[in-house]
Amino acid sequence: MKTWLILVIFSVVTFLSPALAIAQSNTESGNHTAREEQEGKEIWQKLQAKQLECQNLTDDNFTSLGEYFMGQMTGNSHEAMNTMMEQMMGKEGEEQMHVIMGKRLSGCEPNAQIPSTGSPQVGGGGNPMMGPWFGMMNGWSGFGLLGWFFMIIFWLLIILGVVALIRYLGSAGRSNDKEKAPLEILKERYARGEIDKKEFEEKKKDL
Incomplete structure (x- = not known):
């Protein structure tokens, strides 16, 4: 039992340590995300009130919209999801994902797609993991708004499942003793x- 627990912990640390390093190195990331969510909320309200039009929005506006919509779906897990996305895609890829989310979920560009070419990090050249993950995310996007939602839920379930497994193995070891x-x-x-x-x-x- 102890051997299995050590293996699980080692696997989790190996997988998540880069993401945790990013989170620790950026102490203001939580405040930054909250600010962008608020900016996105204000833009969304203006769009609904017809005070803004889609053609007048910049990529920065769509990034804020994407942050807002993602925050609505993930709640307190938003910052953790951003950290994981940045680890897999790089900073540019993570920002591009929010731009696409903002365009799709706002209805400004319902068919907006993740670019298959572009900067090395967005396309996968900067991170060997990006090729498969980016292809999978393009696959999720084919299902429309639900695709984005299920992609996020999928990653949340993986994280929660690993945490639950570690707790179960730890409690089982203690109960055996x-x-x-x-x-x-x-x-x-x-x-x-x-x-x-x-x-x-x-x-x-x-x-």
């Missing part, structure tokens, strides 16, 4: 050489 009889524990200590025969016999009498 509690279920062992004192005599069994004493025998194991004697077998490992932690106590000598004399001490073993004395403690055995006490039990």
Whole structure:
């Protein structure tokens, strides 16, 4: 059980450590995301009130819209999702994803697609992981708005599943130790050489 737990923890650390490093290196990222969500909300309200038109919006506006819509779908997990997207796609790729989300979910460009070429990071040249992941995300985008939602939920479920597995394995290991009889524990200590025969016999009498 301990071996499995160590393997799981090692795998999780290997997979998530780059993302955690990015999160730790950017202490203001949470505030930045909150500001962009607020900006996106204001732009969305102006679009609905006909105070703004789609053709007048810039990529920065669509980025804020994408941040707003993503925040509505993911809640408190928004910053974690941004960190993971940046790790997989690079900074430019993560920003491009928000632009596409803003265009699609606002209705300004319902058929907006992730570019298959462009900067090395967005296209996959800067990160060997990007080729498969970017192709998968293009596949999700083919399902429209629901595709984006399910892609985000998919990653959230993976993260929650790993956390739940670690907790389960840890609690199972502790429960097994509690279920062992004192005599069994004493025998194991004697077998490992932690106590000598004399001490073993004395403690055995006490039990």
